[in-house]
Each structure stands twice: as C-alpha cells, then as structure tokens.
Amino acid sequence: VLDFEITEEGSAKVKVRIDSKYIVRHGCAVRVVSTGFIGTKYLQLSVGDPSAPRIKSGDTIKGISSVSIEELLESLNPEEGEDHAGKTLRDILNNIRSITRKM
Missing domain, CATH: 1.10.287 (Helix Hairpins)
Structure with a gap:
C-alpha cells in the first residue's frame, strides 16, 4: 500500500503497487479481508476475466464490500x-x- 485516503463520499481510495510478475486484468476486484477473527487485514485481489486486457499503471480496480x-x-x-x-x-x-x- 503506497497511499490511503478517505474521499468526500466516505469511501476509501487506496494506491497500491502490484509486482509486474502478477497478471491483473480488467474486471478484477479487490476486497479487504482478515486472516482470522482477530487477524491482520490484507487486500485480496480476484483474477478477473482471463480474456480481458491487463490493467495498466494508474488504472482503477473496483472494490467489493466485506x-x-x-x-x-x-x-x-x-x-x-x-x-x-x-x-x-x-x-x-x-x-x-x-x-x-x-x-
């Protein structure tokens, strides 16, 4: 996570760096999950449509509420x-x- 801010609408805007060895495609989504009941929180990224183009630097990934x-x-x-x-x-x-x- 490189940056984090709360927007005027009350949603979170998170800037992350994803290693280029991971293929992330348009249509993917991200959610905040925990390792357990009291565990550390992390970002979980869905893979998206395998036929969709890869996302580029600066693209936005949709968040899913948990x-x-x-x-x-x-x-x-x-x-x-x-x-x-x-x-x-x-x-x-x-x-x-x-x-x-x-x-």
Missing part, C-alpha cells in the same frame, strides 16, 4: 431477537473470545 466480524455481531442484536443460527454464532464467538483470553 462484512466485518463487528458488523456481523451488531446484526445479531439480542434486543430484536435472534434466530437459532444467530444465537449459535454468538455462542461460538463468545467461546473463542474466552479461549483466547486464556492464552
């Missing part, structure tokens, strides 16, 4: 009632939190 763990947990608001899957997920995450505190 749901963070925090957003997922907020969506499981117990005040509004949870379905069985929501309660199970919350229990699993609480167990993971408890285990990692003991490490």
Whole structure:
C-alpha cells in the first residue's frame, strides 16, 4: 500500500503497487479481508476475466464490500431477537473470545 485516503463520499481510495510478475486484468476486484477473527487485514485481489486486457499503471480496480466480524455481531442484536443460527454464532464467538483470553 503506497497511499490511503478517505474521499468526500466516505469511501476509501487506496494506491497500491502490484509486482509486474502478477497478471491483473480488467474486471478484477479487490476486497479487504482478515486472516482470522482477530487477524491482520490484507487486500485480496480476484483474477478477473482471463480474456480481458491487463490493467495498466494508474488504472482503477473496483472494490467489493466485506462484512466485518463487528458488523456481523451488531446484526445479531439480542434486543430484536435472534434466530437459532444467530444465537449459535454468538455462542461460538463468545467461546473463542474466552479461549483466547486464556492464552
């Protein structure tokens, strides 16, 4: 990552350098992902259409929104009632939190 800024619209604009040994084509997309629940975040690049032309320096790559763990947990608001899957997920995450505190 070479540069990062928040636009007036509230979206992120990230300038990255991609090694020329990687073939990146138009139609690819990028998303921010984590290595785990509390892991480091990194940029994941989809390959795009193999028949599309290669992107050039200065081209823009479309970003894809990802749901963070925090957003997922907020969506499981117990005040509004949870379905069985929501309660199970919350229990699993609480167990993971408890285990990692003991490490």
